[in-house]
Amino acid sequence: MKRSISITAAAALAIPMLFMGVPAAVADDAASSSDYIVSTRSFPKVNTAKTDFFAEATSTDVEDDSNWGGLGSMDVPQTKSQAEKDAEKKAQEEQARKDAEAAAAAEAAARLEREQAEAASRSQEREPIQQQEAAPAEQQQTAAAPEVPASKNGASIAAYAQKFIGAPYVAGGTTPAGWDCSGFVQYVFAQFGINLPRTSGAQAGVGVAVPSLAQAQPGDILANGMHAAIYIGNGMVINALNPAQGTQITDTSVFYGGYSIRRVL
Structure with a gap:
Protein backbone atom coordinates (compact mmCIF):
# COMPACT_ATOMS: atom_id res chain seq x y z
CA MET A 1 0.00 0.00 0.00
CA LYS A 2 2.75 2.45 0.89
CA ARG A 3 4.64 1.50 -2.26
CA SER A 4 1.65 2.24 -4.46
CA ILE A 5 1.22 5.70 -2.93
CA SER A 6 4.87 6.50 -3.52
CA ILE A 7 4.69 5.47 -7.14
CA THR A 8 1.58 7.54 -7.61
CA ALA A 9 3.18 10.60 -6.01
CA ALA A 10 6.26 10.23 -8.12
CA ALA A 11 4.19 10.04 -11.24
CA ALA A 12 2.27 13.17 -10.30
CA LEU A 13 5.48 15.11 -9.85
CA ALA A 14 7.01 13.75 -13.04
CA ILE A 15 4.13 14.85 -15.33
CA PRO A 16 4.57 18.65 -14.81
CA MET A 17 8.26 18.35 -15.20
CA LEU A 18 7.68 16.55 -18.47
CA PHE A 19 5.53 19.36 -19.91
CA MET A 20 7.86 22.09 -18.69
CA GLY A 21 10.65 20.59 -20.74
CA VAL A 22 8.72 20.35 -24.00
CA PRO A 23 8.71 24.06 -24.95
CA ALA A 24 12.40 24.35 -24.46
CA ALA A 25 12.99 21.39 -26.67
CA VAL A 26 10.63 22.69 -29.32
CA ALA A 27 12.23 26.11 -29.20
CA ASP A 28 15.65 24.59 -29.52
CA ASP A 29 14.52 22.56 -32.50
CA ALA A 30 12.94 25.61 -34.17
CA ALA A 31 15.98 27.76 -33.61
CA SER A 32 18.19 25.15 -35.05
CA SER A 33 16.06 24.56 -38.08
CA SER A 34 15.79 28.26 -39.22
CA ASP A 35 17.16 31.70 -38.36
CA TYR A 36 13.94 33.68 -39.37
CA ILE A 37 10.24 33.43 -38.64
CA VAL A 38 8.13 34.47 -41.68
CA SER A 39 4.58 35.72 -41.23
CA THR A 40 2.24 36.16 -44.21
CA ARG A 41 -1.21 37.76 -44.44
CA SER A 42 -3.61 37.87 -47.34
CA PHE A 43 -6.17 40.66 -48.07
CA PRO A 44 -9.34 40.34 -50.03
CA LYS A 45 -9.24 41.77 -53.60
CA VAL A 46 -10.92 45.19 -53.94
CA ASN A 47 -12.67 46.05 -57.20
CA THR A 48 -12.81 49.84 -57.97
CA ALA A 49 -15.93 50.94 -59.81
CA LYS A 50 -15.35 53.33 -62.73
CA THR A 51 -18.04 55.76 -63.78
CA ASP A 52 -18.73 56.60 -67.43
CA PHE A 53 -19.80 60.22 -67.06
CA PHE A 54 -20.36 60.71 -70.81
CA ALA A 55 -22.71 57.73 -70.95
CA GLU A 56 -24.61 59.02 -67.94
CA ALA A 57 -24.83 62.53 -69.38
CA THR A 58 -26.18 61.34 -72.70
CA SER A 59 -28.63 58.95 -71.18
CA THR A 60 -30.20 61.36 -68.70
CA ASP A 61 -33.96 61.59 -69.14
CA VAL A 62 -36.12 64.57 -68.23
CA GLU A 63 -39.83 64.34 -67.81
CA ASP A 64 -41.86 66.25 -70.37
CA ASP A 65 -43.84 68.13 -67.75
CA SER A 66 -40.75 69.20 -65.76
CA ASN A 67 -40.48 72.96 -65.23
CA TRP A 68 -36.89 74.20 -64.93
CA GLY A 69 -37.67 77.88 -65.40
CA GLY A 70 -36.50 78.20 -69.03
CA LEU A 71 -34.29 80.89 -70.52
CA GLY A 72 -37.29 83.13 -71.10
CA SER A 73 -37.82 83.56 -67.36
CA MET A 74 -34.19 84.39 -66.59
CA ASP A 75 -33.37 88.05 -65.98
CA VAL A 76 -29.90 88.15 -67.47
CA PRO A 77 -28.25 91.61 -67.44
CA GLN A 78 -27.34 92.83 -70.93
CA THR A 79 -23.90 94.31 -71.44
CA LYS A 80 -22.63 96.40 -74.35
CA SER A 81 -19.28 96.45 -76.02
CA GLN A 82 -17.17 99.59 -76.04
CA ALA A 83 -17.92 100.08 -79.74
CA GLU A 84 -21.66 99.96 -79.05
CA LYS A 85 -21.26 102.43 -76.19
CA ASP A 86 -19.25 104.80 -78.40
CA ALA A 87 -21.84 104.56 -81.20
CA GLU A 88 -24.65 105.24 -78.76
CA LYS A 89 -22.81 108.23 -77.31
CA LYS A 90 -22.13 109.61 -80.78
CA ALA A 91 -25.81 109.22 -81.72
CA GLN A 92 -26.84 111.04 -78.55
CA GLU A 93 -24.42 113.89 -79.25
CA GLU A 94 -25.66 114.15 -82.84
CA GLN A 95 -29.27 114.25 -81.67
CA GLU A 113 -42.08 137.11 -86.39
CA ARG A 114 -42.18 139.35 -83.32
CA GLU A 115 -40.15 142.02 -85.11
CA GLN A 116 -42.42 141.86 -88.11
CA ALA A 117 -45.54 142.09 -85.96
CA GLU A 118 -44.15 145.05 -84.02
CA ALA A 119 -43.09 146.83 -87.21
CA ALA A 120 -46.46 146.19 -88.84
CA SER A 121 -48.20 147.55 -85.77
CA ARG A 122 -46.06 150.70 -85.78
CA SER A 123 -46.60 151.10 -89.51
CA GLN A 124 -50.38 150.80 -89.15
CA GLU A 125 -50.40 153.32 -86.30
CA ARG A 126 -48.53 155.97 -88.25
CA GLU A 127 -49.98 155.21 -91.70
CA PRO A 128 -52.92 157.67 -91.54
CA ILE A 129 -50.63 160.58 -90.61
CA GLN A 130 -48.00 159.57 -93.14
CA GLN A 131 -50.56 159.30 -95.90
CA GLN A 132 -51.78 162.79 -95.12
CA GLU A 133 -48.23 164.11 -95.29
CA ALA A 134 -47.55 162.26 -98.52
CA ALA A 135 -50.70 163.40 -100.30
CA PRO A 136 -49.20 166.65 -101.57
CA ALA A 137 -46.17 164.77 -102.88
CA GLU A 138 -48.40 162.27 -104.69
CA GLN A 139 -50.23 165.16 -106.36
CA GLN A 140 -46.86 166.43 -107.60
CA GLN A 141 -45.76 163.15 -109.20
CA THR A 142 -44.57 163.55 -112.74
CA ALA A 143 -46.71 162.32 -115.56
CA ALA A 144 -43.70 160.97 -117.44
CA ALA A 145 -43.22 157.65 -115.58
CA PRO A 146 -40.74 155.12 -117.04
CA GLU A 147 -42.21 152.77 -119.60
CA VAL A 148 -43.02 149.35 -118.21
CA PRO A 149 -41.32 146.45 -120.08
CA ALA A 150 -43.59 144.18 -122.05
CA SER A 151 -42.07 141.02 -120.62
CA LYS A 152 -43.34 139.98 -117.21
CA ASN A 153 -40.47 138.26 -115.38
CA GLY A 154 -38.10 138.85 -112.52
CA ALA A 155 -35.33 140.29 -114.68
CA SER A 156 -37.76 142.86 -116.14
CA ILE A 157 -38.88 143.87 -112.63
CA ALA A 158 -35.25 144.34 -111.50
CA ALA A 159 -34.42 146.39 -114.63
CA TYR A 160 -37.53 148.56 -114.23
CA ALA A 161 -36.83 149.20 -110.53
CA PHE A 192 -46.57 144.42 -113.58
CA GLY A 193 -50.06 143.63 -112.32
CA ILE A 194 -48.95 142.18 -108.98
CA ASN A 195 -50.64 143.57 -105.87
CA LEU A 196 -48.47 143.41 -102.73
CA PRO A 197 -49.26 144.23 -99.09
CA ARG A 198 -48.41 147.73 -97.93
CA THR A 199 -45.91 146.97 -95.15
CA SER A 200 -42.50 145.31 -95.31
CA GLY A 201 -43.47 142.80 -92.61
CA ALA A 202 -46.40 141.60 -94.72
CA GLN A 203 -44.30 141.57 -97.89
CA ALA A 204 -41.92 139.17 -96.12
CA GLY A 205 -44.62 136.50 -96.33
CA VAL A 206 -45.80 136.73 -99.95
CA GLY A 207 -45.07 134.29 -102.78
CA VAL A 208 -42.72 131.35 -102.37
CA ALA A 209 -39.75 131.25 -100.00
CA VAL A 210 -36.23 131.08 -101.47
CA ILE A 221 -38.22 140.48 -102.73
CA LEU A 222 -36.00 140.74 -99.63
CA ALA A 223 -37.95 141.87 -96.58
CA ASN A 224 -38.36 141.71 -92.82
CA GLY A 225 -40.39 143.68 -90.30
CA MET A 226 -38.28 146.82 -90.77
CA HIS A 227 -37.16 147.01 -94.42
CA ALA A 228 -37.95 145.80 -97.94
CA ALA A 229 -35.95 145.79 -101.20
CA ILE A 230 -35.84 144.27 -104.70
CA TYR A 231 -32.98 141.90 -105.57
CA ILE A 232 -31.11 142.77 -108.78
CA GLY A 233 -28.38 140.07 -108.69
CA ASN A 234 -24.78 139.63 -107.49
CA GLY A 235 -25.80 140.14 -103.85
CA MET A 236 -27.16 143.64 -104.54
CA VAL A 237 -30.61 145.19 -104.00
CA ASN A 242 -33.96 157.44 -96.11
CA PRO A 243 -34.61 161.12 -96.89
CA ALA A 244 -30.88 161.82 -97.27
CA GLN A 245 -30.07 158.98 -99.69
CA GLY A 246 -33.38 158.37 -101.42
CA THR A 247 -33.62 155.29 -103.66
CA GLN A 248 -30.28 153.57 -104.16
CA ILE A 249 -28.52 150.28 -104.99
CA THR A 250 -26.81 148.70 -101.98
CA ASP A 251 -25.77 145.30 -100.69
CA THR A 252 -27.80 143.32 -98.16
CA SER A 253 -26.04 144.86 -95.15
CA VAL A 254 -28.90 147.40 -95.03
CA PHE A 255 -30.95 144.67 -93.34
CA TYR A 256 -30.62 144.41 -89.58
CA GLY A 257 -30.97 140.79 -88.45
CA GLY A 258 -32.45 138.18 -90.73
CA TYR A 259 -34.67 138.65 -93.73
CA SER A 260 -36.93 136.59 -95.96
CA ILE A 261 -36.39 136.03 -99.68
CA ARG A 262 -39.70 135.73 -101.52
CA ARG A 263 -40.44 135.00 -105.19
CA VAL A 264 -43.79 136.14 -106.61
CA LEU A 265 -43.07 135.92 -110.35
Missing part, protein backbone atom coordinates in the same frame (compact mmCIF):
# COMPACT_ATOMS: atom_id res chain seq x y z
CA ALA A 96 -28.41 116.91 -79.09
CA ARG A 97 -26.75 119.01 -81.82
CA LYS A 98 -29.80 118.69 -84.07
CA ASP A 99 -32.10 119.61 -81.19
CA ALA A 100 -29.98 122.68 -80.43
CA GLU A 101 -30.01 123.76 -84.08
CA ALA A 102 -33.76 123.27 -84.28
CA ALA A 103 -34.26 125.28 -81.10
CA ALA A 104 -32.04 128.08 -82.41
CA ALA A 105 -33.91 128.15 -85.72
CA ALA A 106 -37.25 128.22 -83.93
CA GLU A 107 -36.05 131.05 -81.71
CA ALA A 108 -34.80 133.03 -84.73
CA ALA A 109 -38.11 132.50 -86.54
CA ALA A 110 -40.06 133.56 -83.47
CA ARG A 111 -37.88 136.64 -83.03
CA LEU A 112 -38.34 137.59 -86.70
CA GLN A 162 -33.36 150.53 -111.34
CA LYS A 163 -34.90 153.34 -113.42
CA PHE A 164 -35.93 154.97 -110.15
CA ILE A 165 -32.43 155.44 -108.73
CA GLY A 166 -32.38 158.80 -106.97
CA ALA A 167 -36.14 159.00 -106.43
CA PRO A 168 -36.94 160.76 -103.13
CA TYR A 169 -37.72 159.01 -99.88
CA VAL A 170 -40.94 160.04 -98.15
CA ALA A 171 -42.23 158.19 -95.11
CA GLY A 172 -45.54 156.61 -96.02
CA GLY A 173 -45.17 157.47 -99.73
CA THR A 174 -46.15 155.06 -102.48
CA THR A 175 -45.29 156.88 -105.75
CA PRO A 176 -42.16 158.02 -107.60
CA ALA A 177 -42.75 161.49 -106.18
CA GLY A 178 -41.75 160.01 -102.82
CA TRP A 179 -41.99 156.63 -101.14
CA ASP A 180 -40.65 154.56 -98.31
CA CYS A 181 -39.05 151.12 -98.69
CA SER A 182 -42.24 149.05 -98.81
CA GLY A 183 -44.06 151.74 -100.85
CA PHE A 184 -41.31 151.52 -103.49
CA VAL A 185 -41.54 147.71 -103.71
CA GLN A 186 -45.34 147.85 -103.86
CA TYR A 187 -45.32 150.44 -106.65
CA VAL A 188 -42.82 148.58 -108.88
CA PHE A 189 -44.69 145.27 -108.68
CA ALA A 190 -48.04 146.99 -109.24
CA GLN A 191 -46.80 148.12 -112.68
CA PRO A 211 -33.83 129.13 -99.19
CA SER A 212 -30.75 131.35 -99.47
CA LEU A 213 -29.26 134.41 -101.16
CA ALA A 214 -27.17 132.09 -103.33
CA GLN A 215 -30.41 130.86 -104.89
CA ALA A 216 -32.04 134.30 -105.21
CA GLN A 217 -32.86 135.67 -108.66
CA PRO A 218 -33.37 139.24 -109.95
CA GLY A 219 -36.89 140.38 -109.12
CA ASP A 220 -37.10 138.51 -105.78
CA ILE A 238 -32.36 148.43 -104.94
CA ASN A 239 -34.29 150.08 -102.12
CA ALA A 240 -35.63 153.34 -100.74
CA LEU A 241 -33.30 154.12 -97.85
